[in-house]
Amino acid sequence: MSMPPNKKFKMNAPVADPSPVDSRNAFKLDSIPDHHYHLGNHVFVVVSEFFDSVKIHIRKYIQEMDYMKPTKDGTTLSPLTWQEPPDSMCIKSFHYYANRRRVSLLNDELFIVAARNQEKEEIVLQKLFVKKDLSRQFMPNVISIDELQFNTLESYEKEITKSVFTKMFQVLFRRKAFTVFSKIKCQQPLPTTDCSVGKKFLTSTIEDLLFAKLKRLYLNF
Secondary structure, three states, rough: OOOOOOOOOOOOOOOOOOOOHHHHHOHHHHHHHOOOOEEEEEEEEEEEEOOEEEEEEEEEOOOOOOEEEEEEEEEEEOHHHHHOOOOHHHHHHHHHHHHEEEEEEEOOEEEEEEEOOOOEEEEEEEEEEEEOOOOEEEEEEEEEEEHHHHHHHHHHHHHHHHHHHHHHHHHHHHHHHHHOOOOOEEEEEOOOHHHHHHHHHHHHHHHHHHHHHHHHHOOOO
């Protein structure tokens, strides 16, 4: 049987992994990076910065060889949702969220609903995204945590909040420092010297010194 003329056929494209791995953020369990908190069963809370924003990720990891690698199974919180009462996440108990008759929406951002997995109570976290036209849409990725993981999250609350504060300070100070340094003009730089590198080094040095001073004097942590 001959093929119709001018008709092109394509091979089936490979099916994408539903939970692809980001190997750039991999680490070993015996050397967990700063601002990473293990809730158990390969679920981590990670406080990170992206451009000028700070986010709290609750994410499922997988173990490949000796490395833990993040998947897309998870959700993201803003610092406001994490910290601001009365809608901060840890201000309520697990059993409050696990009540199957109750659906919680924190700060118009985080949707929490009860679920049952193999006779075990869990809560499902899913991010609600507000579009420019003020319509709302659920993000496709979710994460489920059980009571033990939630209690571990509560025990890390102060440490996670410190990480959030640290990251927010770094972002705000870096933004201010670069605004100041961008007004400085290089005067005859050496042939092997990049003025932008010098600005970045000076910014990070001042940032480290100032933040260390604030911790000693005021933050007491």
